[in-house]
Amino acid sequence: MSTAIAPELELQVQASRAALDAHVREIIQWHFNPDTGCPFWLDWAKNAGWDPRKEVHCYADLDKFGNFEDDWLRGGPVRRWVPKAYADKPVYVFETGGSTGVPKSRVQINDFRIDYEMFSNTLPDEAFPRGSDWLMLGPSGPRRLRLAVEHLAQHRGGISFCVDLDPRWVIKLIKRGEIREAELYKQHCIDQALTILRANKVECMFTTPKLLEALCEKINLAKYGMKGVFCGGTEMTPQFHRFAVEELLGPDVYFAPTYGNTLMGLATHRAPAKEDNWAIIYYPPAPRAVLEVVHPDRTGELVPYGGTGRVRLTTLTKETFIPRFLERDECEREAPCAQYPWDGVRNVRPFSRFQKSVVEGVY
Amino acid sequence: MVHIPILRQGKPYKSMDVTKAFHYRTGEQLAEISQANIGLIRRDLLRQGEMHAILQGFTTRELIGMAKKAAKHFAEDGLPLGDSMQSPDEIVKQITGTTGSPNVMVRRNMEKVRGVLDSMETVLAGLTRLPDLDMLDRGHGDIGGRALSFFPRGHSMGVILPSNSPGVHSLWAPAIAFKIPLILKPGGSEPWTPYRIVQAYIKAGVPAEVFGYYSTNHGGGGEILRQTGRGMLFGDVGAAKAWAGDPRIEIHGPGYSKIVLADEGAKNWEKYLDLMADSIAQNSGRSCVNCSSIWTTANAKEIAEALAERFAKIAPRAEDDPEAAVAPFASPDIARRISAMIDAEMEGVEDLVEKKRGTPRVAEKDGCTYVLPAIVQCAKEHALANREFLFPYASVVQVNAEELPDCLGPTLVCSAITSDKALQQRLLASNHIGRLNFGPISTMKISWDQPHEGNLFDHLYARRAFQSVLESVA
Numbered sequence: 001m002s003t004a005i006a007p008e009l010e011l012q013v014q015a016s017r018a019a020l021d022a023h024v025r026e027i028i029q030w031h032f033n034p035d036t037g038c039p040f041w042l043d044w045a046k047n048a049g050w051d052p053r054k055e056v057h058c059y060a061d062l063d064k065f066g067n068f069e070d071d072w073l074r075g076g077p078v079r080r081w082v083p084k085a086y087a088d089k090p091v092y093v094f095e096t097g098g099s100t101g102v103p104k105s106r107v108q109i110n111d112f113r114i115d116y117e118m119f120s121n122t123l124p125d126e127a128f129p130r131g132s133d134w135l136m137l138g139p140s141g142p143r144r145l146r147l148a149v150e151h152l153a154q155h156r157g158g159i160s161f162c163v164d165l166d167p168r169w170v171i172k173l174i175k176r177g178e179i180r181e182a183e184l185y186k187q188h189c190i191d192q193a194l195t196i197l198r199a200n201k202v203e204c205m206f207t208t209p210k211l212l213e214a215l216c217e218k219i220n221l222a223k224y225g226m227k228g229v230f231c232g233g234t235e236m237t238p239q240f241h242r243f244a245v246e247e248l249l250g251p252d253v254y255f256a257p258t259y260g261n262t263l264m265g266l267a268t269h270r271a272p273a274k275e276d277n278w279a280i281i282y283y284p285p286a287p288r289a290v291l292e293v294v295h296p297d298r299t300g301e302l303v304p305y306g307g308t309g310r311v312r313l314t315t316l317t318k319e320t321f322i323p324r325f326l327e328r329d330e331c332e333r334e335a336p337c338a339q340y341p342w343d344g345v346r347n348v349r350p351f352s353r354f355q356k357s358v359v360e361g362v363y
Numbered sequence: 364m365v366h367i368p369i370l371r372q373g374k375p376y377k378s379m380d381v382t383k384a385f386h387y388r389t390g391e392q393l394a395e396i397s398q399a400n401i402g403l404i405r406r407d408l409l410r411q412g413e414m415h416a417i418l419q420g421f422t423t424r425e426l427i428g429m430a431k432k433a434a435k436h437f438a439e440d441g442l443p444l445g446d447s448m449q450s451p452d453e454i455v456k457q458i459t460g461t462t463g464s465p466n467v468m469v470r471r472n473m474e475k476v477r478g479v480l481d482s483m484e485t486v487l488a489g490l491t492r493l494p495d496l497d498m499l500d501r502g503h504g505d506i507g508g509r510a511l512s513f514f515p516r517g518h519s520m521g522v523i524l525p526s527n528s529p530g531v532h533s534l535w536a537p538a539i540a541f542k543i544p545l546i547l548k549p550g551g552s553e554p555w556t557p558y559r560i561v562q563a564y565i566k567a568g569v570p571a572e573v574f575g576y577y578s579t580n581h582g583g584g585g586e587i588l589r590q591t592g593r594g595m596l597f598g599d600v601g602a603a604k605a606w607a608g609d610p611r612i613e614i615h616g617p618g619y620s621k622i623v624l625a626d627e628g629a630k631n632w633e634k635y636l637d638l639m640a641d642s643i644a645q646n647s648g649r650s651c652v653n654c655s656s657i658w659t660t661a662n663a664k665e666i667a668e669a670l671a672e673r674f675a676k677i678a679p680r681a682e683d684d685p686e687a688a689v690a691p692f693a694s695p696d697i698a699r700r701i702s703a704m705i706d707a708e709m710e711g712v713e714d715l716v717e718k719k720r721g722t723p724r725v726a727e728k729d730g731c732t733y734v735l736p737a738i739v740q741c742a743k744e745h746a747l748a749n750r751e752f753l754f755p756y757a758s759v760v761q762v763n764a765e766e767l768p769d770c771l772g773p774t775l776v777c778s779a780i781t782s783d784k785a786l787q788q789r790l791l792a793s794n795h796i797g798r799l800n801f802g803p804i805s806t807m808k809i810s811w812d813q814p815h816e817g818n819l820f821d822h823l824y825a826r827r828a829f830q831s832v833l834e835s836v837a
Contacts (some may be wrong), residue, residue: 177605179585179589180589183589209402210402213401213402213405213406216406217405217406217409237379237380237400238379238380239378239379239380239398239400239403240400240402241379242379243400243402243403247403247406248402248406277379278379
């Protein structure tokens with residue numbers, strides 16, 4: 001585990017920090033300009049008693065906002081999040097959560113395309129061949145992931161085949177203890193996937209850990225011609241990582257674990273190295289999103305490299321500004337690397353203080 | 364550092380995910396235990412059919428012979444434990460270390476396991492009641508000219524094991540002789556005994572491929588029960604409730620075992636004081652077959668006072684003291700919570716042992732926390748009348764003979780000391796009693812030719828109608 005920034009990376013890290021600071025200034029100017037910002041943040045600034053455009057000069061200055069409250073994203077009106085500059089653009093609303101209670105919503109115009117095009121650049125072409133078709137074996141409905149994967153496939157010249165999957169229903173079944181029904185629903189999703197795979201040459205797919213396991217109980221993906229699997233949506237442990245590579249997929253299918261959500265976008269994994277011992281290490285798409293690992297009680301304080309803490313997200317796009325959002329996850333803080341000269345996160349898992357209340361379904 | 368691997372069809376597998384087991388008193392780490400992810404378990408269980416087919420290649424006699432050899436290996440030999448070897452003395456220390464159970468109790472439980480392996484023929488005869496065990500190989504036969512046929516209800520048995528009572532392992536161990544592969548989830552604090560039983564069987568010649576050993580989380584345990592054809596679950600009231608109603612699963616929850624004294628039995632209660640004390644306190648009161656209440660038609664006060672007098676002498680002792688009669692709790696919090704639960708319901712009654720002892724029920728010695736025995740005398744309606752706790756506890760309840768056995772409720776083992784024929788008949792007719800002893804028999808006493816709790820053979824096999832005129836087919 002890297003517990004310090006390697007000396008040869010110092011210059012790269014400094015450059016990325018400078019780029020982040022410049023990006024923060026640009027984003028703050030955008031979101032708090034009455035001509036371009038969204039009603040929510042413009043109203044917020046009116047009541048805050050300070051002008052972010054004057055007082056935020058770098059990333060560290062975002063601490064002045066305090067922690068973002070996730071309840072602000074629940075309910076409506078959702079239009080308060082649409083930046084005035086984009087008022088006449090086609091707007092998508094993506095939801096996260098919602099199996100019980102009100103989901104959180106994020107409006108987007110083009111962010112999901114930008115995020116997934118950036119992610120596309122990290123995928124090896126030999127494992128995710130350009131022009132090949134994809135299977136999206138993940139959540140449907142008001143989820144960003146469904147459209148994002150379709151865009152990823154199209155961006156790379158392929159078609160994305162999708163299934164019907166309502167993850168909220170699965171979580172409700174599990175919470176009610178109806179495990180058998182949840183299992184049947186999972187098989188229903190797998191059946192849809194098998195129908196697609198039997199009729200089409202599909203070489204790439206997105207799926208969740210549980211659905212990958214379930215699909216691999218039915219077929220050998222390598223024999224079906226699958227070359228690359230991009231996996232995410234729920235926690236992945238080092239043991240799952242190893243199990244997926246060694247047993248579910250084998251040597252001929254590339255495994256790309258990811259960490260992401262509707263609010264952040266997509267963090268890509270660093271290429272696995274033997275010394276990582278199957279740890280999954282992710283780096284956020286800086287400067288559009290920043291992941292930090294903070295002390296669970298003193299959430300303004302970063303833990304040292306290698307230390308364990310709670311994940312804190314800051315999203316900085318022209319469509320969305322979310323400063324200092326405390327995720328329901330914990331992990332170890334990972335030092336920058338040559339490919340990603342900014343902080344990463346290692347072995348993300350549900351925040352242990354909340355663990356009892358977290359129910360993960362198929363997604 | 365001892366590492367206890369997962370066994371995947373007998374093959375050791377070291378997981379990236381491990382838990383640690385610590386000594387209950389010193390805090391020293393005693394083992395690192397590989398944890399299985401759910402997908403891995405599910406994937407392995409896709410091969411239950413192959414595992415089952417392997418055991419079909421042996422005769423019951425051969426497997427009984429292997430069980431007998433395994434008994435010796437288990438009790439006397441060095442056996443693999445991960446990458447190291449484990450001697451019989453080492454396992455005693457290890458079990459004591461992670462459960463707190465004194466050496467003397469661990470040895471007693473190990474002897475129980477050895478006994479069932481060594482007596483496998485008697486056990487199988489008792490469970491099946493077949494005059495000829497070769498019928499198990501043929502799958503059919505006849506008794507007194509009446510055709511009989513059996514078929515396995517599943518390809519394997521999943522067993523979710525407890526952390527607090529190594530003696531229960533004797534219940535599932537016969538499955539191998541019944542040609543049913545075992546998928547085991549050991550208890551977090553007691554991974555030792557099931558691993559050693561598997562190794563003893565393997566050394567005795569049973570193919571390693573018929574064993575799965577998966578330390579895993581709650582979800583993994585559920586997956587084992589869902590994916591295996593038959594299951595056995597040891598757990599508390601909550602765990603038992605979650606699986607109640609699933610006929611594939613044999614549930615071993617609290618036993619609420621009882622001693623009933625009526626007419627002459629109640630009159631001559633002093634003769635049975637040793638029996639009552641042993642039934643309550645053996646194994647530190649942690650077994651489902653420990654007596655947790657005494658129902659008597661007379662002399663309840665005297666019985667309760669006499670038991671209290673005796674139990675007041677029980678004090679914490681060192682783990683290697685052969686006189687140790689009570690086990691400490693690996694978690695002091697649990698000890699305090701259990702004691703507090705009793706205090707919260709003590710309305711109108713008192714803990715007679717605590718009163719005689721003059722010191723609190725929760726005791727500390729050498730950094731360990733104990734719950735010392737408790738006896739209450741109460742009415743049958745009292746909240747403490749029919750309860751079970753993880754330490755030597757019993758209520759003494761006086762009732763009229765006519766109220767028996769309806770007032771008893773679910774009872775795993777009932778030892779009834781009475782010459783009242785009508786009461787005996789009512790006890791025989793009761794559908795609440797799992798094992799019925801007539802006469803002065805400890806609730807803890809196990810007879811290998813008697814089903815203990817549920818019948819493993821009936822659980823693993825079903826009967827079918829069968830007729831055969833094979834010569835006409837030829």
